[in-house]
Amino acid sequence: MQKLVLFDLDNTLINRQWALTEWAADFCRLQGLSDEDEGHLVGALRERAYPATFERLRQELGLEAQATDLWDNYVTGITAGVPRRPDIVEALDQLHEARWRLGILTNGAADIQRAKIAAAGITEAVDAIVISEEIGARKPEADAFHVAVARCGGTPWEEAWMVGDNPENDIRGAQTAGLGTIWVSHHRPWPDHLTPPNHAVPDTLSAIALLLNTTQTRTAR
């Protein structure tokens, strides 16, 4: 039997926060927006962005450009700002060599999520890419995890894990769907009101190392 691991995308496989901060600074400088506007922009886009988000921001910030053009600018800018991660790709390849099946499960709009995955160089490193907009279910809904597990093929699974940085969407969702959980903490404390993950690690490379080293570990069901 095979082993399966699903990865979150933003701030798990790629550093979205860094790309967002860089893009927002450039955008606000070119548009002549204030530091306060920049803070508002980053806050509005912190968790997730869709074309409709720019419809609202356009009005709030008094921008003249069409929302569709602002969205295109954002997609291009963020994609250009996503650092390539050869270290992550190498670690994913090691999982493949150890007979793991790999999937990405991410909430968001399909165009920008796929563009970021390509920019980071990880499209070919996984077996399935599952984006909420394309499947009509989003984390933390259990259905989103079930679709992603099915897309990776090869069931039944000897082990099935979720790796992500969001306690609610990634960890609580995966617990509901019956997966083992590894939380990428980025050195944050676990929120007390939620059931803790099976493992907490500071970064994604540590999560992959844990999977490679604990292949005998059974997931909590």
Ligand SMILES: [Mg+2]
């Ligand atoms: Mg994330």
